[in-house]
Amino acid sequence: MDPVVVAAGSALVSAMATDGWQQTRAAVVEWWRRRRPDRADEVGSELETVRAQVLAAREQGDEDTEQALAGSWRLQLQQLLREDPALADELQRLLDEHLAPAPSEGDRAQHRPIVMRAEARDNSRVYQAGRDQHITGS
Template structure:
């Protein structure tokens, strides 16, 4: 599955439980309308139905249901990307500009690629990490 799809499915479902959901929903429906106009109204209705399920799952502490709903949206988004691979870049922009900003800092998925370059010469050492790094010994 495309990494942007994995991130988008999770972030979209998480955003459903935020105060900024209506703006996020509008951006997602508009994005879908520009790509697949015949499916946009259905997507809007589906988003609202899933939101009700997400809110109920959070109220009950049911993380499994929330993960299942995210998985369903990942599959739906992956089908769209399979039909038109160029949409992956547009989905990334939608995620960056509209979905992720709706999430709290703790809910924002760690989906940014990390690019590191290093060059060691002579007796030097290079330590790189995408997150925490613990070095012991010499």
């Protein structure tokens, strides 16, 4: 399977559970509309159905279902590339610009750089953590 298909299928299903889903969905439907106008509305409906399944799977901790749904999208995308191999570059662009974009403002806040400095002398100890820290024992 083409690597861009694997990445795009996985990213698409992962994006379904994000706050930016509606923008991603719109970009994917528009991409299909330009490539296969006869299927665009059907794809839009299917995306919503699959999104509901992804959200339910995540709520239940069902990773197998989520992987199966990603696999289904990979197959659809692979078939599209089989019919028109020139679409690989456009699929890569869709992946780069809409399916796997830069982190949102909230994500950036959670993943900001941390600089820590410490100095220990004699029998002292230093414990540092960028986030949660659990120390047991003495």
